[in-house]
Amino acid sequence: MKHTLSVLVEDESGVLSRISGLFARRSFNIDSLAVGPAEKPGISRITMVVSGDNRTIEQLIKQLYKLINILKVQNVTNIPCVERELMILKLKADSSKRTEVLQVLEIFRAKVVDLSDKYMIIEVTGDPGKIVAIKNLLDPFGIVEIARTGKIALTRASRVNTELLRNEAIFTGY
Structure with missing residues (x-):
């Protein structure tokens, strides 16, 4: 299963290298990677898509938190986004x-x-x-x-799952 991870990091040199090194050591492939400035100066948001089962992704998140400059890691796969x-x-x-x-x-x-x-x-x-x-x-x-x-x-502040609503509309004929 593909998982989407949202990672907030301090904008320091070497952060992305440490993250990719962690993935390489564990033989994980990053299917998609996007990095850019976040809402606060000096903070970047990394959005990555990786494949794995829930248990493996949980372990990966724990390993990410052990790296320096990692502020927050969130698996947003099952959260309305x-x-x-x-x-x-x-x-x-x-x-x-x-x-x-x-x-x-x-x-x-x-x-x-x-x-x-x-x-x-x-x-x-x-x-x-x-x-x-x-x-x-x-x-x-x-x-x-x-x-x-x-x-x-980005997670939806409204928590409305538009994918669920779209599927309901298809099944009800709207």
């Missing part, structure tokens, strides 16, 4: 394909950020499912390059 990812991709799209591509982009609220006679660069943000869905729809056009940020997440 707002999750987003950014993807930019370069797509083969000559003038004969552009109308069809633009229709797909409109549905996903993606936008063209660069255009040439043979290629388009597209920007899309959204939850990881949206990113996968648009990529799959654009694959047949010929994706040349992709860059993705990895997932970022």
